[in-house]
Amino acid sequence: xxxxxxxxxxxxxxxxxxxxxxxxxxxxxxxxxxxxxxxxxxxxxxxxxxxxxxxxxxxxxxxxxxxxxxxxxxxxxxxxxxxxxxxxxxxxxxxxxxxxxxxxxxxxxxxxxxxxx
Amino acid sequence: xxxxxxxxxxxxxxxxxxxxxxxxxxxxxxxxxxxxxxxxxxxxxxxxxxxxxxxxxxxxxxxxxxxxxxxxxxxxxxxxxxxxxxxxxxxxxxxxxxxxxxxxxxxx
Numbered sequence: 001x002x003x004x005x006x007x008x009x010x011x012x013x014x015x016x017x018x019x020x021x022x023x024x025x026x027x028x029x030x031x032x033x034x035x036x037x038x039x040x041x042x043x044x045x046x047x048x049x050x051x052x053x054x055x056x057x058x059x060x061x062x063x064x065x066x067x068x069x070x071x072x073x074x075x076x077x078x079x080x081x082x083x084x085x086x087x088x089x090x091x092x093x094x095x096x097x098x099x100x101x102x103x104x105x106x107x108x109x110x111x112x113x114x115x116x117x
Numbered sequence: 118x119x120x121x122x123x124x125x126x127x128x129x130x131x132x133x134x135x136x137x138x139x140x141x142x143x144x145x146x147x148x149x150x151x152x153x154x155x156x157x158x159x160x161x162x163x164x165x166x167x168x169x170x171x172x173x174x175x176x177x178x179x180x181x182x183x184x185x186x187x188x189x190x191x192x193x194x195x196x197x198x199x200x201x202x203x204x205x206x207x208x209x210x211x212x213x214x215x216x217x218x219x220x221x222x223x224x225x
Binding site for chain 2: 060062108
């Protein structure tokens, strides 16, 4: 059974940092792209970042470029999102998703990040 | 970035109804379109990719059509478990991958 379990969310002050993790199981993690997608409270889905299967290629939404870093550890079957210089507008549920290329075919349950003083 | 516009943003329907949701891209995206379903408090679920290919395990009452700039998601006979918000997403040109604003299907 495919499972994606996010962790690391919480309350952080503006300007602070947080690292999200996504533990994968039930599939060959190293064969898939992975994505982060976020959803602000009561709002729609917004793509944040993606990484290819071996971690050699990444891309980001303009709104997080230079502040967020996506990475993966294929030996640990884990995806990460390092978030720095956090802003109030980064408040959202962050989902990791398995990518069949650019299509997110399986999603985790999400972790809530709240940026507030 | 390619902008995806869904219509309507919400509507009410009854079980058994045939419903159609529209998604329009700001430029041609061939058939590089996916549809997702999201229920309150839950993660999105992939329904359709490549505009019309049903994801494994998704009921056949769901179907997708279109290419270029105009796409539709149709539910042939609405069931109680289909009341949810639906999102389209283009993957023709990225970054960024872009989603529509969502269409909420509510119970009449």
